[in-house]
Amino acid sequence: MTILVDKTTQVLVQGITGREGQFHAQAMREYGTKIVAGTTPGKGGQEIEGMPVFDSVVEAKEQFPKINASIIFVPARFAADAATEAIDAGLQVVTVITEHIPVHDEMRFIELARRQGSYIIGPNTPGIITPGECKLGIMPAHVFKQGRVGLISRSGTLTYEVAASLTNAGFGQSTAIGLGGDPIVGMSFVNALKLFEEDKGTDATVIIGEIGGSAEEEAAAYIKKHVTKSVIAYIAGRTAPKGKRMGHAGAIVSGKTGTADGKITALRKAGATVIERPIDVDEALQKIL
Amino acid sequence: MTILVDKTTQVLVQGITGREGQFHAQAMREYGTKIVAGTTPGKGGQEIEGMPVFDSVVEAKEQFPKINASIIFVPARFAADAATEAIDAGLQVVTVITEHIPVHDEMRFIELARRQGSYIIGPNTPGIITPGECKLGIMPAHVFKQGRVGLISRSGTLTYEVAASLTNAGFGQSTAIGLGGDPIVGMSFVNALKLFEEDKGTDATVIIGEIGGSAEEEAAAYIKKHVTKSVIAYIAGRTAPKGKRMGHAGAIVSGKTGTADGKITALRKAGATVIERPIDVDEALQKIL
Amino acid sequence: MRLFEYEAKEAFRQAGLPLPPSGIATTPDEAAKVARELACPVVVKAQVLTGGRGKAGGIKFAKNPAETKTKAAEILKMTIHGHPVQRVLVEKRLDIQQEIYVGITIDRDRRRPVVICSTMGGVDIEQVADEHPEKIARFWTDPVLGLRDFEARQIAKNAGFEGRAMLHVAGFLLRLWQVFIKNDAELTEINPLIVTKDGTYIAADARLNVDDNSLFRHKALAERLSKGISEQTELEQRAQEHGMTYVELQGNIGIIGNGAGLVMATMDAVKYYGGSPANFLDVGGGATHDRMRNALEIVISHPDVEAVFINILGGITRCDEMARGIVDAQKTLPRQVPIVIRMIGTREKEGAEILEAANIPFLNSMDAAAKRVVEHSKEGVK
Amino acid sequence: MRLFEYEAKEAFRQAGLPLPPSGIATTPDEAAKVARELACPVVVKAQVLTGGRGKAGGIKFAKNPAETKTKAAEILKMTIHGHPVQRVLVEKRLDIQQEIYVGITIDRDRRRPVVICSTMGGVDIEQVADEHPEKIARFWTDPVLGLRDFEARQIAKNAGFEGRAMLHVAGFLLRLWQVFIKNDAELTEINPLIVTKDGTYIAADARLNVDDNSLFRHKALAERLSKGISEQTELEQRAQEHGMTYVELQGNIGIIGNGAGLVMATMDAVKYYGGSPANFLDVGGGATHDRMRNALEIVISHPDVEAVFINILGGITRCDEMARGIVDAQKTLPRQVPIVIRMIGTREKEGAEILEAANIPFLNSMDAAAKRVVEHSKEGVK
Numbered sequence A, B: 001m002t003i004l005v006d007k008t009t010q011v012l013v014q015g016i017t018g019r020e021g022q023f024h025a026q027a028m029r030e031y032g033t034k035i036v037a038g039t040t041p042g043k044g045g046q047e048i049e050g051m052p053v054f055d056s057v058v059e060a061k062e063q064f065p066k067i068n069a070s071i072i073f074v075p076a077r078f079a080a081d082a083a084t085e086a087i088d089a090g091l092q093v094v095t096v097i098t099e100h101i102p103v104h105d106e107m108r109f110i111e112l113a114r115r116q117g118s119y120i121i122g123p124n125t126p127g128i129i130t131p132g133e134c135k136l137g138i139m140p141a142h143v144f145k146q147g148r149v150g151l152i153s154r155s156g157t158l159t160y161e162v163a164a165s166l167t168n169a170g171f172g173q174s175t176a177i178g179l180g181g182d183p184i185v186g187m188s189f190v191n192a193l194k195l196f197e198e199d200k201g202t203d204a205t206v207i208i209g210e211i212g213g214s215a216e217e218e219a220a221a222y223i224k225k226h227v228t229k230s231v232i233a234y235i236a237g238r239t240a241p242k243g244k245r246m247g248h249a250g251a252i253v254s255g256k257t258g259t260a261d262g263k264i265t266a267l268r269k270a271g272a273t274v275i276e277r278p279i280d281v282d283e284a285l286q287k288i289l
Numbered sequence C, D: 001m002r003l004f005e006y007e008a009k010e011a012f013r014q015a016g017l018p019l020p021p022s023g024i025a026t027t028p029d030e031a032a033k034v035a036r037e038l039a040c041p042v043v044v045k046a047q048v049l050t051g052g053r054g055k056a057g058g059i060k061f062a063k064n065p066a067e068t069k070t071k072a073a074e075i076l077k078m079t080i081h082g083h084p085v086q087r088v089l090v091e092k093r094l095d096i097q098q099e100i101y102v103g104i105t106i107d108r109d110r111r112r113p114v115v116i117c118s119t120m121g122g123v124d125i126e127q128v129a130d131e132h133p134e135k136i137a138r139f140w141t142d143p144v145l146g147l148r149d150f151e152a153r154q155i156a157k158n159a160g161f162e163g164r165a166m167l168h169v170a171g172f173l174l175r176l177w178q179v180f181i182k183n184d185a186e187l188t189e190i191n192p193l194i195v196t197k198d199g200t201y202i203a204a205d206a207r208l209n210v211d212d213n214s215l216f217r218h219k220a221l222a223e224r225l226s227k228g229i230s231e232q233t234e235l236e237q238r239a240q241e242h243g244m245t246y247v248e249l250q251g252n253i254g255i256i257g258n259g260a261g262l263v264m265a266t267m268d269a270v271k272y273y274g275g276s277p278a279n280f281l282d283v284g285g286g287a288t289h290d291r292m293r294n295a296l297e298i299v300i301s302h303p304d305v306e307a308v309f310i311n312i313l314g315g316i317t318r319c320d321e322m323a324r325g326i327v328d329a330q331k332t333l334p335r336q337v338p339i340v341i342r343m344i345g346t347r348e349k350e351g352a353e354i355l356e357a358a359n360i361p362f363l364n365s366m367d368a369a370a371k372r373v374v375e376h377s378k379e380g381v382k
Helices: A019-031 A057-063 A076-088 A103-116 A157-168 A189-198 A215-226 A260-269 A278-288 B019-031 B057-063 B076-088 B103-116 B157-168 B189-198 B215-226 B260-269 B278-288 C005-014 C028-038 C065-076 C125-131 C149-158 C163-182 C212-217 C219-226 C234-241 C260-272 C289-301 C319-332 C348-357 C366-381 D005-014 D028-038 D065-076 D125-131 D149-158 D163-182 D212-217 D219-226 D234-241 D260-272 D289-301 D319-332 D348-357 D366-381
Strands: A010-014 A034-039 A051-054 A069-072 A093-096 A119-121 A127-130 A134-137 A146-153 A173-178 A204-210 A230-236 A273-275 B010-014 B034-039 B051-054 B069-072 B093-096 B119-121 B127-130 B134-137 B146-153 B173-178 B204-210 B230-236 B273-275 C022-025 C042-046 C059-062 C088-092 C096-107 C112-118 C136-140 C185-196 C201-203 C207-210 C245-248 C253-257 C277-282 C307-314 C339-345 D022-025 D042-046 D059-062 D088-092 D096-107 D112-118 D136-140 D185-196 D201-203 D207-210 D245-248 D253-257 D277-282 D307-314 D339-345
Touching: A010 A019, A010 A057, A010 A076, A019 A034, A019 A134, A034 A057, A051 A057, A057 A076, A069 A076, A069 A134, A076 A093, A076 A103, A076 C149, A076 D212, A093 A127, A093 A134, A103 A119, A103 D112, A103 D212, A146 A157, A146 A189, A157 A173, A157 A204, A157 A278, A157 D260, A157 D307, A173 A189, A189 A204, A189 A215, A204 A215, A204 A278, A204 D260, A215 A230, A215 A260, A230 A260, A230 A278, A230 D260, A260 A273, A273 A278, A278 D366, B010 B019, B010 B057, B010 B076, B019 B034, B019 B134, B034 B057, B051 B057, B057 B076, B069 B076, B069 B134, B076 B093, B076 B103, B076 C212, B076 D149, B093 B127, B093 B134, B103 B119, B103 C112, B103 C212, B146 B157, B146 B189, B157 B173, B157 B204, B157 B278, B157 C260, B157 C307, B173 B189, B189 B204, B189 B215, B204 B215, B204 B260, B204 B278, B204 C260, B215 B230, B215 B260, B230 B260, B230 B278, B230 C260, B260 B273, B273 B278, B278 C366, C005 C022, C005 C088, C005 C163, C005 C207, C022 C028, C028 C042, C028 C065, C028 C088, C042 C065, C059 C065, C065 C088, C096 C125, C096 C163, C112 C125, C112 C149, C112 C163, C125 C136, C136 C149, C149 C163, C163 C185, C163 C201, C207 C212, C212 C219, C234 C245, C234 C289, C253 C260, C253 C289, C253 C366, C260 C277, C260 C307, C260 C366, C277 C289, C289 C307, C289 C319, C307 C319, C307 C348, C307 C366, C319 C339, C319 C348, C339 C348, C339 C366, D005 D022, D005 D088, D005 D163, D005 D207, D022 D028, D028 D042, D028 D065, D028 D088, D042 D065, D059 D065, D065 D088, D096 D125, D096 D163, D112 D125, D112 D149, D112 D163, D125 D136, D136 D149, D149 D163, D163 D185, D163 D201, D207 D212, D212 D219, D234 D245, D234 D289, D253 D260, D253 D289, D253 D366, D260 D277, D260 D307, D260 D366, D277 D289, D289 D307, D289 D319, D307 D319, D307 D348, D307 D366, D319 D339, D319 D348, D339 D348, D339 D366
Parallel strands: A010 A034, A010 A069, A034 A051, A069 A093, A093 A119, A146 A173, A146 A204, A204 A230, A230 A273, B010 B034, B010 B069, B034 B051, B069 B093, B093 B119, B146 B173, B146 B204, B204 B230, B230 B273, C253 C277, C253 C307, C307 C339, D253 D277, D253 D307, D307 D339
Antiparallel strands: A127 A134, A127 A173, B127 B134, B127 B173, C022 C088, C042 C059, C042 C088, C096 C112, C096 C185, C112 C136, C185 C201, C185 C207, C245 C277, D022 D088, D042 D059, D042 D088, D096 D112, D096 D185, D112 D136, D185 D201, D185 D207, D245 D277
């Protein structure tokens, strides 16, 4: 059991003829993901390593009606249109890898997705992986292993760091989701926690937060009320100064909101185990499971 | 039995402090319509002949939660905002008396109403009347009489002409609706025919069409398929030339569409009785009922 | 209101649509000057607020400035469908490889903008719709969300464009959509959108009709209209200035009424009884006596009018106001013609008294009045 | 990016927001000239890309041109929070009756624009939020539908405005919304929006921060940034030009990593083991060896750096590329400092070979590396 994607997920790669799209389409397929087709406007009719390329999502869906997820490698200025196209075509999971998308564009397509009932993962995310079944992203697959720990993160490489710690310690993952590093992202900790809570294949969830915004505080409130499974949390940026963007556009402490301390306190109060170093995840899990 | 409005309808008058709004609010109330309140932004707190004035629809609804219909007398450039406000507040019937509203504005608020499930009557309509129960419009009430004939019209004074003929001949009306004279209007013949078909208080329907568009052709198609009650139709503008706007912005024959002949033929084929003069409605009904 | 081609092209330019190099001229010499600046074969196009100028000879080619001067002189002397040509647009002549059609208008029945695209440009799109319906792609846009990029591409593809051509045409559709929205257009089209032999896409013609009701948002256009520069006839303009609608017809009976539907029905009744309307005037809702006076003056200004039928059904409009207007007008009218009045409804009694005092007869039945006015009109003809 | 007040005001002007009469000056004489033209008491305001200029003395009043010259001269000599003042805005001084706050920013958690309005303008809005939360009205706008007129009125009313004041403030909110949308704003505010003693509403100050990611739609701003005129320090700018993020901190250990979260975690680990980061550099995803070379150069340019910690977790980023960049950099670096490398992931083996060949040690454990670099940094201090 897993959340959002599994071995039955049929994937469309938007922007498949670009360098990144092409490379990762193949990498995902090698991992075992069912990459069914790709799109690049104006290049319909071509093939990329045997994967058919269409001009539009609708045309791809006409040919392959079971497509239910897409992954977007389209350049920032066209990414919002690509996401809107996928939402409009009724895809359930739309993963937006692209970074540097204007935030006004993000707000609009995330709102459209909400109305339509589509999940947007990202933007500016490494994607989502259900180890052994479906990799819908750009993460290095070897650090992940099939298992029963859910992983939710706002960060890319830090996720791999934690996943590697888990995997090395023998804790595989049910599904690992990168929420994305932008101030505005589609899926939230709360959305993902809800899905892991309902998932019979997940025993505990690790959340990797960072400074900026109050997504972790919201997660804490949700955990307190609705989550029965154990939650372990790590917050990056405890030592970051106020008012500076720490790499992610979203990682910024403004005024009193977004501090690591605030997040840690809220999570502790909600009953989560907050660890100080990524490496401590192993020990924390051993205590719990 | 009636459609859309009846003695329980609670009405808000948008633009109640204007000359028209004030005059007709009182006329409607004198007729027996439950005028509960009015709005004019910036004039909240005043009273018009005992009717309280609010700054917004939401504030009026807070005070009078049973308001379920509104009538708009707001000048053209502000009318779309007023309609949107009423739709947003969840009113079921929004009657837009205002004429000369830009068509782009009309398209937008009619689309919002469709999503929200509100009925827009008009714009550029005399309104709707359920004789003896509720007048939500500016029509001269004395030409209407309670009865069992439904009346749907794209025109104002022509409706009164026909209503007077009906009333004089002893045929009262269940409800009479002016759809409005603009090219784009909210409620269509088809919408209204469906409601009259379902209404146990209506025995037959009279539709008064005119040249321009193909609303009557659509009505014909609908009648053929779904309407079991008798329909009598009059089409104004048989002798109008091509390419000229005959007073109503919507009354124009463009290319091959919108001709009176096309409409008459379609309605006859659908089984409706098409009359040549308004005065003939009496005889036609006597044959049927 | 209809825009001149050069006005429409200015709106196109602001939306980033590529256009042929051009200049506007009001004299043959100016036209020659533009041709010199463009330094190439040109096309000289009459700027008139009516269609069909091509067939009427309002578009001519010229190889050099001298020829441009001659052709411009010819065109500037023309009157096309009643519109004297006052300006020509002198444009670089393009090396045409393909002609495409793109347009956006409003679909009344679906209550949405409809985007239309075809590989068959340069001809009347309604003719294409009749003869080759399969060659036309249509897309109904959500008026709240607007036209999205992926939709524009799909429209282009559905019209038969592939690859880079699809992307080019989609780009034109999106920019045309900007024109449509920004200008409150009822209709805007590029016909033809030209692909030149070197593969450039250019809007060779431009059409843009702006919603009259939106002119409060388009001050420059409102000002142009207020100067009397429009596709309307003088009487249509006079009526509009007074908030009324006037339409010219072919017969000899003037028709005045309150409410468009009623006036149309009145016209139909006149025809039913064998008469023929000369014009159509809707005084609108809640008209005052002043407006009625103006209405009568306008209708009678038409030289063919030999009898007038005034049909008043009082609702918001009051019969006494109308009666007063009729009495006032009769004092000052330039000529006397028989006037038949039908009047019922609000303040009917007061109205009747006014008319009776002025010795003006009136009827209650529309059909009786129609019969009577037809009789009068035939007396006139004798 | 943050806009200068005068740039923000130009955007406001285009949206139809009323502003005080003003002129920009780069010299005291120019400032005096503007004051003469305005012919009234003025206020001279430093144009700098930082907040708090008022407290820093960057806003001064002047009664006449002579005084304006003196005050402008004072301000033009100032450096406010590290930003030298190069321009002043000379504005007509207003007769203030009331100060209002209106602003629009983005609410991350609700994923929507939030419109903020308060009767308590002229002071820091965050302070008002803390001390008088009831004095602030907030409204979360639907990003697809945009702010509607009736919503703007409701916001103004909720903030405590009634009658005509409500309509005035709503008008400002709607025009500010246009500014927000047209400029891809992250934040725009008018603080204070002034009501003068004669009842006029004027935007006295203007703030506008534009989303860096949207600059492809705002060419003029992109160009200004490309000239190096921004709120960033020189090193931040250099990093950004190479597609990297650089942040200055207080300590003596340079931190480089790939991925913002990882670099933050690295920073936290350094602190955990008793060290103190001097700066923060995220090379981003899929960096090349060139970028790593630049990263090292930038980090070491900071004079306080006494040791560097490079933390690479290879995903799309390849360890061999990073290793090559480090080797290259070491050849050309202006000065030598101890560098501790932690490297695992994609092409780890190839990267290891490159580092070994160059005699550069590296570790696999982030914690071990953090401990080591802290030791080095303390040696340096000795």
